[in-house]
Amino acid sequence: MALPREYPGQSCAMARALEIVGERWTLLILRDAFFGVRRFSDFSRHLGVPRAVLTERLEFLVAEGVFDRVRGPRGRDEYVVTDKGMGLWPVLRALGAWGDAHYSPAGPRRTFRHEGCGGAVAPGGRCAGCGAQVPVGATVLVPGPGYEGPAEGDAISAALAEPHRLLEALP
Amino acid sequence: MALPREYPGQSCAMARALEIVGERWTLLILRDAFFGVRRFSDFSRHLGVPRAVLTERLEFLVAEGVFDRVRGPRGRDEYVVTDKGMGLWPVLRALGAWGDAHYSPAGPRRTFRHEGCGGAVAPGGRCAGCGAQVPVGATVLVPGPGYEGPAEGDAISAALAEPHRLLEALP
DNA sequence: CACCGATGGTTCGGTGAACGAACTGTGTGC
DNA sequence: GCACACAGTTCGTTCACCGAACCATCGGTG
Numbered sequence: 001m002a003l004p005r006e007y008p009g010q011s012c013a014m015a016r017a018l019e020i021v022g023e024r025w026t027l028l029i030l031r032d033a034f035f036g037v038r039r040f041s042d043f044s045r046h047l048g049v050p051r052a053v054l055t056e057r058l059e060f061l062v063a064e065g066v067f068d069r070v071r072g073p074r075g076r077d078e079y080v081v082t083d084k085g086m087g088l089w090p091v092l093r094a095l096g097a098w099g100d101a102h103y104s105p106a107g108p109r110r111t112f113r114h115e116g117c118g119g120a121v122a123p124g125g126r127c128a129g130c131g132a133q134v135p136v137g138a139t140v141l142v143p144g145p146g147y148e149g150p151a152e153g154d155a156i157s158a159a160l161a162e163p164h165r166l167l168e169a170l171p
Numbered sequence: 172m173a174l175p176r177e178y179p180g181q182s183c184a185m186a187r188a189l190e191i192v193g194e195r196w197t198l199l200i201l202r203d204a205f206f207g208v209r210r211f212s213d214f215s216r217h218l219g220v221p222r223a224v225l226t227e228r229l230e231f232l233v234a235e236g237v238f239d240r241v242r243g244p245r246g247r248d249e250y251v252v253t254d255k256g257m258g259l260w261p262v263l264r265a266l267g268a269w270g271d272a273h274y275s276p277a278g279p280r281r282t283f284r285h286e287g288c289g290g291a292v293a294p295g296g297r298c299a300g301c302g303a304q305v306p307v308g309a310t311v312l313v314p315g316p317g318y319e320g321p322a323e324g325d326a327i328s329a330a331l332a333e334p335h336r337l338l339e340a341l342p
Numbered sequence: 343c344a345c346c347g348a349t350g351g352t353t354c355g356g357t358g359a360a361c362g363a364a365c366t367g368t369g370t371g372c
Numbered sequence: 373g374c375a376c377a378c379a380g381t382t383c384g385t386t387c388a389c390c391g392a393a394c395c396a397t398c399g400g401t402g
Contacts, residue, residue, distance in 0.1 A: 007199060008219065011319050013270030013280055014202050014263055021266075022198070024360075028178060031185050040379050048179065050361050055380060076369090076378070087269045090294065092185055094261040095192075099184030102255060109184050123261065124295035148182050195389075211350050221390050226351060247349070247398095 020064050021088060025049045026057050030085065031092050033067070035141060035160050036170040038078040046156040061085075081167060089136045089166075090125065097123040100146070107145035115140050115165060139166045191235050192259060196220045197228055201256065202263050204238070206312060206331050207341040209249040217327040232256075252338060260307045260337075261296065268294040271317070278316035286311050286336060310337045 005023050007015040021027055028047055037043055044054055058079055061067045066085040072078035093112075100108040112121040115138045119129020127134050142163045150157035159170045176194050178186040192198055199218055208214055215225055229250055232238045237256040243249035264283075271279040283292040286309045290300020298305050313334045321328035330341045 007196075010199065010218070011280065011322075012202070013267040013275055015199060015270075016274045017266040017270035018198060022195070024193070025178075027189060027193070028181065028186060031183070041377080044379090047181070051380065052362095052382085053360065084273060087272060088265075090265040091262060091269065094259075094265050095188040096184040098258045098262065099186075099188035101258060103187045104184055109182065124297075126295075151182075212348080215350090221392095222351070223353085223391095224389065 017091075020061075020066070021091075023057070025053060026061070027092060027095070029054070029057055029061070030066070030081070030088060033079065033081050033085070034089060034092065034136070034166050036164060036166070036168050037156065038072065038080060038169055039076060040079075042156050042170070043079075046154065046160075078169075086136050086167075090123075093123050093125070100144075104146040109144055109146040109148065111142050111144040112166075113140045113142055114138065136166050140164065141166060188262075191232075191237070192262075194228070196224060197232070198263060198266070200225070200228055200232070201237070201252070201259060204250065204252050204256070205260060205263065205307070205337050207335060207337070207339050208327065209243065209251060209340055210247060211250075213327050213341070214250075217325065217331075249340075257307050257338075261294075264294050264296070271315075275317040280315055280317040280319065282313050282315040283337075284311045284313055285309065307337050311335065312337060 005019050007019060010016075021030065025047065029043055029049070032043055032046060037046060040054065040058070043049070043058075044051055047054075049057075058067065058069075062069050062079070064084075065082055066088070067079045068082050070078050070080060096108075096110070113119065114121055114127040114129060114132070114134045117127055117130045117132070119127040121127055121134050121139055125133050140163055141160075143161055147161070150161050156170070164170075176190050178190060181187075192201065196218065200214055200220070203214055203217060208217060211225065211229070214220070214229075215222055218225075220228075229238065229240075233240050233250070236253055237259070238250045239253050241249050241251060267279075267281070284290065285292055285298040285300060285303070285305045288298055288301045288303070290298040292298055292305050292310055296304050311334055312331075314332055318332070321332050327341070335341075
């Protein structure tokens with residue numbers, strides 16, 4: 001049988017992309033990585049994904065060149081987004097924009113601003129202030145009006161609630 | 172236990188969106204719908220998805236307001252994308268752009284053009300010809316240099332190979 | 343009218359993935 | 373040496389996906 005991640009017979013770029021990032025948890029792992037999460041246990045704690053699944057997903061994403069596994073300080077492995085992985089930011093941004101538009105009556109839970117200029121970054125990546133196309137690394141994540149506060153006793157979601165640049169490692 | 176489609180504890184717009192469209196097959200069903208597929212048997216034949224799964228997905232997407240179920244000609248049910256569903260086009264477009272960039276060495280398999288103007292539509296939705304933001308319904312799907320031809324004996328993929336407007340019912 | 347094929351499903355047994363809890367190994371810091 | 377955090381692995385259970393077969397309805401055709 002075809003592997004469950006495959007979509008046999010679909011010679012389509014969207015299907016091909018979904019074979020890489022379409023499995024359960026994968027896009028949320030990637031979202032956390034954009035938000036600055038890098039370590040196995042931080043992904044695990046913040047997402048609540050079974051550890052075996054997390055191992056398998058990280059392994060696969062490294063093999064596909066979406067993540068790099070690097071030795072961080074104190075001998076800990078860190079998973080960082082590659083250039084290829086950064087190409088997936090528009091996908092996550094579009095998903096978030098749709099989710100906010102239809103399931104956040106109080107307004108967006110997170111907003112994105114152009115570092116320096118400070119203008120709001122539209123889902124397409126354009127800055128409403130200066131009109132520039134903002135690269136992922138120059139985007140600052142700021143809680144929006146619909147933000148509901150961090151989960152109880154979760155250091156990761158508390159750190160995510162502070163404004164910070166995308167892809168920058170959390171403290 | 173939490174329903175399998177859920178991501179418990181994630182108060183995030185992306186997670187919320189993935190609870191709607193993150194299950195296996197859902198985004199491919201939606202892609203086909205944008206390309207003009209509307210009937211149960213056409214989805215089934217073209218995607219090869221198990222019929223029980225297709226039933227469940229269509230039902231759920233109708234309940235969530237992504238599809239409308241309407242009585243088509245000759246008493247057949249048709250599933251058409253709602254305004255809310257159209258909001259997901261940027262997600263699919265971004266996925267396809269990433270898939271093309273990294274897994275289509277011969278160039279994109281499909282391209283998108285601005286109806287009338289004829290300019291290429293960028294993943295963000297802007298027309299390279301006239302600079303306008305192109306609505307989904309004014310986008311024309313055209314096979315690109317990486318297109319590999321329709322699957323053998325598949326009337327649906329043959330119809331998809333002809334240039335046509337998005338969301339317009341196939342012949 | 344009886345028949346027939348297409349449509350739009352439902353049912354059902356088998357299989358593989360996800361789940362969660364427990365366990366293991368490995369590298370620091372004290 | 374010892375404790376602890378980190379980064380997994382193992383394992384039994386549960387659940388969704390799979391594919392094949394079955395069923396009801398509708399529209400035409402003889």
